[in-house]
Amino acid sequence: MAAAASNADAIAHRRTLWRWHFYAGLFVMPLLLVLAITGTIYCFQPQIEPLLYRDRMVVADTHGPQLSRDVLLAKAAASEPRGAVPTLAQIETNRTRSAEFVFRLPSGESESVYVNPYDGAVLGTLSVEHRLMKQVRNLHRGLMLGKTGELLMELAGCWTLVMIGTGIALWWPDQWPDRAKARQGGVWLPRLSLEGRAWWRDLHAVGGIWLAAGALFFVLSGLPWSGSWGKEFKALATSASLGYPKGAWGQAHVHSTAPSAAQQAAKPADEHAMHGMSMKMDDLPLKQTPWAVGATTVPGSADVSTPAARVSIDDIVALASRNGVADDYGIALPNAPTGVYTVSYFPADPRAERTLHIDQYSGRVLSDIGYSGYGRVAKWISYGTSLHMGRYFGLANQIVCSVISLGLATLAVSGFVMWMKRRPARALGAPTRPVRRPPMRVWRGGLALVGVIFPLMGATMLAVWCFDRLAFGAKRTLA
Template sequence: MQTSLRQAPLADATTDTTSVASRNYRILWRWHFYAGLFVMPFLMVLAITGSIYVFKPQIERALYGDKLFVSASSQPRLGYDRLLAIATSTLPPDAVATSLSVSQDPSRSTEAVFRLSSGDSESVYLNPYSGQVLGTLSVEHRLMKQVRQIHRDLLLGRWGGWLMELAACWTLIMIGTGIALWWPRKQFSVWGSLLPRLNLRGRALWRELHLVAGIWVSIGALFFITSGLPWSSFWGKNFQAVVTWAGSAQPKSTASSEHKHDDHGAHAQHDAMASMTMPKKMLDLPLAEVPWAVGATTVPQSQVTPQQRLSVDRVVAIAASNGLHTYQLALPNKTSDVFTAAYAPGAGEFVRSDLERQRTLHIDQYSGKIMKDMRFADYNPVSKLVTLGVALHMGEYFGFANQLLCASVSLALLGMALSGFVMWWMRRPQRALGAPKRVLQPPPSIRRWKGYMALLGILFPLMGASMIVVWLGDTLFFRKRA
């Protein structure tokens, strides 16, 4: 075991007489090596799955076009209640309807989602003009859903999500130390700094390609990491909660004008009920896409009265009268639930996201009151910035060009991971890890970098804990292996 972990030959254990610049370089290289060693396999997964998922609209159209699209017709559409009844008749009696797609697009089918007794969900697709059932698809097991889950948590749940978050955070260290290693310490030259010298051979050529490509792709990589972290399992969830608590997603007006007179009493009742039970959050609703800015907001509750629940067609009419025409509609399954109509980028309606149309509407299932209306204009600057970042990250903001740009950056990151592996493989000693030399006498100037890393560790607690583990392991295990 000791032999397999032996480092590359190090400097003398008692003295380190190399220059300050050389020692700084070796310290940064060592952290870059450890970051790359951990990040590389996860970065490859992120790059491959991200490159695939960014083309979700085109892939799903090719795979499921016969279910997602219909021939546009001038004849009137069937009512949503009737369509839901038809979809219900195709599934077992214990299937529960959870959501319905509502669309203005004359070529889109209607999707009704049901929760089965097994706990899985099934989508039923119908022709909105004839009521013909076009087919069914599993929500959890369709290809792009699996690709997205691998991208987010490796299909391992919470622990997988934490691992992917750690990999993303350590990529920040890899980017920072990589830029420092690239930074010219002598006279600047375009060749070797911004353009590779292709006359080199062997490991020198691989190193040149890795350095030059790395500096070009670093901006895109930094954007990908920072725009993806708000969706991460640990940091992202807590960041979202803090932003929501700070009032980022609170609407300017929470009730329609005709119901403002009794809004205060309704909310007092909802708050009292929420204090007795765990309040439901937007992310708990059975919706495929939820706007990030409202994901941690509390879902209001319907006022339980002897009234009959409104029909879906009536709710759709209420949403339309309030200017919302294309969305996913979460259906109430308890007496205190509300209808929730939500439109978010990525809902499959458009490749290009119109962020200004992002909106969430909560409607009382009995009276039809607008309990809460949250629009993009109501978000604070942080939530608007995250929303824009998410749309760009997923290739949804400026159409096909955005998709190509995202895929190009992802594939470039894959190339960086592979070239780093090739460089390590070519330089590693036999039966040894091949870590860069450990500096036993760090120069005072390295304190600035320690401060940067400490700040990152505080900002991202999971990474901070892992950094302590790496530092302790490096210090204690290799102390006598000089």
């Protein structure tokens, strides 16, 4: 009797885990395919874009002198429609790359203009919002559905944690470690001699265990960038000095003097929004901003009562170089009397990340934020982000990320095939609920903890539990 009860408990335990794995997979499966494919494509952005837009991004090196960036900006501005405002200068020292400037158009959209740095010829334009890699990134982060899509992708990441945990538990051999069982196959290597659903099961289970660590890393390194939980987590980390420490600006002037009423009335509405006192780094038109500084406030230049000359872009580039920022970074341009130049350096090695805010009139560095000033959490996330994007150790990093991503896509497909092979006609095919309710206190506690850390996840877990009770509460089985 005791043995029978123990066996019934084991069956109930496994079936309960299977049900949670099934529900997690049912939701995550299509989104995981999108994440895997778009993530793989975006990982190779540095190689893809120069090939895709070669006529605009690549120039012949004449080995002659290059025009100043202010002259190049003027030529780019002359090619844009009336009312276009320059917002960003992208800096690269590669002599075979064109100069890139971003403009905010009267329509509200943004456009990159590419200029030959040797003769000043305008090579063409690209819509910032509609270029391929921007679309891929938007799909990856939010299915191009705005806030709704971001929440769905955030939930997909959270439910992937459930899928990983339950998947490992379902894979785990009953008497581990058992070398004899491991040699039989189906534990570390799939049994390719099997056929039908059993073959797909081995592929899914064994592939899943090999990819579990990579999947977990992708989730944990991606969630801090999510639009809902990630934003709140960043604010919390910043306030607790675990992101960018509060009050670490130094002694430099960091706030502008309030402009006069006449100046305020003369400013366009969008400049009020872009250069208000509460403007954050994440609001700037930069291609990428280090996670640690995204929630920090952008300082302002000292307001002047009489017109003053603005420091040139070449001077800002020289200043950035003296401060250790040499190549492949963005300079957000000031578009108001109290605006600043913001240099944002987001390199492959997070230890070199740098953010400089520079007074547009005097060229004085108002704040200098580097990796050494980050809190512990921000340092971890910086490394995680670089690895997640396939940047930290070059092409090898890109290949590893691609293998993991495409492997996860294969798991999604194999899980779908297994479901279709076992699903009855006109039925969901969820594993039936066991008659015996196993205690599983550790698992329930773990799910509750995940629900507390990720409130949106907790709400959906409760919804799934209610749906399961109402729709399938009467359908229980022992096997």
